[in-house]
Amino acid sequence: MREVDIAVIGAGPAGLAAALACGRSGATTLLVDYMDAPGGQLIKQTHKFFGSERQFAGTRGIQIPDIFINQLSKMPNVALMWGANASGYYADSGVLTLEDGGKFIKVKAKRVIIATGAAEKALAFENNDLPGVYGAGAVQTLMNVHGVKPGDRVLMVGSGNIGLIVSYQLIQAHVEVVALVEAAGCIGGYLVHAAKLRRAGVPILTSHTIVRALGEQTVRGAVVAQVDHSWQVKPGSEREVACDVICLAVGLTPLVDMMWQAGCEMRYVPALGGHVPVRDENMRASNPAVYVAGDAGGVEEASSAMISGEIAGISAAKSLGFEVEGADARLSQLKADLAAIRSGPTGEKICAGIERAMVCGGEW
Amino acid sequence: MAERETQDDNIVICRCEDITLSEIRDLIAQGYHTIDEIKRVSRAGMGPCQGRTCRQLIARELAIALGVPIEQVEMPTFRPPSRPVLLSTIARGEADE
Numbered sequence: 506m507r508e509v510d511i512a513v514i515g516a517g518p519a520g521l522a523a524a525l526a527c528g529r530s531g532a533t534t535l536l537v538d539y540m541d542a543p544g545g546q547l548i549k550q551t552h553k554f555f556g557s558e559r560q561f562a563g564t565r566g567i568q569i570p571d572i573f574i575n576q577l578s579k580m581p582n583v584a585l586m587w588g589a590n591a592s593g594y595y596a597d598s599g600v601l602t603l604e605d606g607g608k609f610i611k612v613k614a615k616r617v618i619i620a621t622g623a624a625e626k627a628l629a630f631e632n633n634d635l636p637g638v639y640g641a642g643a644v645q646t647l648m649n650v651h652g653v654k655p656g657d658r659v660l661m662v663g664s665g666n667i668g669l670i671v672s673y674q675l676i677q678a679h680v681e682v683v684a685l686v687e688a689a690g691c692i693g694g695y696l697v698h699a700a701k702l703r704r705a706g707v708p709i710l711t712s713h714t715i716v717r718a719l720g721e722q723t724v725r726g727a728v729v730a731q732v733d734h735s736w737q738v739k740p741g742s743e744r745e746v747a748c749d750v751i752c753l754a755v756g757l758t759p760l761v762d763m764m765w766q767a768g769c770e771m772r773y774v775p776a777l778g779g780h781v782p783v784r785d786e787n788m789r790a791s792n793p794a795v796y797v798a799g800d801a802g803g804v805e806e807a808s809s810a811m812i813s814g815e816i817a818g819i820s821a822a823k824s825l826g827f828e829v830e831g832a833d834a835r836l837s838q839l840k841a842d843l844a845a846i847r848s849g850p851t852g853e854k855i856c857a858g859i860e861r862a863m864v865c866g867g868e869w
Numbered sequence: 870m871a872e873r874e875t876q877d878d879n880i881v882i883c884r885c886e887d888i889t890l891s892e893i894r895d896l897i898a899q900g901y902h903t904i905d906e907i908k909r910v911s912r913a914g915m916g917p918c919q920g921r922t923c924r925q926l927i928a929r930e931l932a933i934a935l936g937v938p939i940e941q942v943e944m945p946t947f948r949p950p951s952r953p954v955l956l957s958t959i960a961r962g963e964a965d966e
Contacts (some may be wrong), residue, residue: 539952591952593948602950604954604958609954609964629880632880717879760921766948773939780944
């Protein structure tokens with residue numbers, strides 16, 4: 506059985522930042538991802554990041570994994586493992602089970618940082634299993650990673666930033682977005698993204714939902730309708746739109762299977778996307794060997810994931826006695842950066858959610 | 870009513886095990902009132918995605934049927950493996966390092 510100080514599960518923005526912090530501290534670190542290449546959602550984020558320079562403002566998401574990997578691969582105390590499925594965590598022994606190319610591997614880790622990200626939420630509507638019904642993540646992967654158009658006419662469901670950005674990327678790929686429907690009375694994402702769609706002539710139908718997909722073998726259209734304040738379809742408001750793709754961007758939910766397995770105290774926080782581990786300010790869960798980072802701790806975006814990842818990394822290493830000079834100052838800086846990212850109108854909901862997920866008093 | 874049933878027959882809740890909304894509603898009506906119970910009798914959530922698609926949809930149905938907020942719907946037990954692993958991989962035992 507392999508032994509490491511810290512195992513980081515998931516090499517998206519949070520896991521990469523966590524592993525780098527662990528690596529710098531001198532702790533033996535194993536970074537695992539089940540995909541064949543690191544980066545998580547960054548591999549499809551073709552847009553430039555904004556915010557501060559510390560969070561890679563001006564850099565495209567797809568360029569960020571290499572920046573981390575270049576540093577990580579020079580660290581003798583850091584091991585990287587791609588295409589490896591972390592399938593279980595046994596809290597009584599601190600043992601992780603991994604599958605790597607058909608081989609079963611056990612790793613005993615003194616600390617585990619769970620940076621497994623989030624999964625897309627599904628939507629129940631008639632014929633939702635017709636080919637042509639996609640999650641927004643799949644559409645983005647097809648277009649931005651593989652260069653494949655998902656179809657010619659897309660109905661987008663959901664107006665959070667993912668729905669808005671993927672719609673715009675579809676237009677950039679010369680795919681028609683026939684409409685965007687949003688069940689709430691106003692858009693969920695940033696106005697700047699929605700404005701781009703409106704300028705491109707895309708109708709944004711708020712207080713609307715999808716009732717059913719149309720088609721026999723594949724999607725040929727959809728029935729959309731208005732909803733009232735209790736989300737019920739207004740009779741007589743149904744109408745058909747022609748499309749060959751229905752793209753669902755109805756939110757994400759943290760992927761926390763391993764936190765449940767680890768016996769961590771969990772709390773249902775809708776503002777963070779679902780069940781999340783209760784944590785302290787240093788991202789430690791109720792199981793003292795387990796830390797959480799990024800969307801697994803609450804759905805936000807890549808910049809805050811990198812910050813919470815670094816906080817988790819520094820803290821996990823520190824708890825084992827690995828500490829670089831200035832670690833405390835860096836932690837304060839990171840927490841201030843996180844607060845700054847969460848300021849502003851959209852951050853309010855997140856802040857309220859984080860407060861609910863935080864252990865009483867901020868420390869265990 | 871007949872039309873309603875047909876509609877629910879065409880709404881897939883668990884994609885891995887091909888279980889529809891009408892099947893889930895039937896089970897709730899029969900008295901299966903937790904996600905774990907529904908999982909045991911129908912296999913919903915036991916496929917390759919391990920409930921990542923259906924878990925929240927079933928929780929929502931339970932919340933509506935039982936008249937409770939969704940956070941009061943008990944989550945199922947999470948056991949390894951959280952992603953599919955071939956039995957032969959485990960049977961071969963731990964790889965030599």
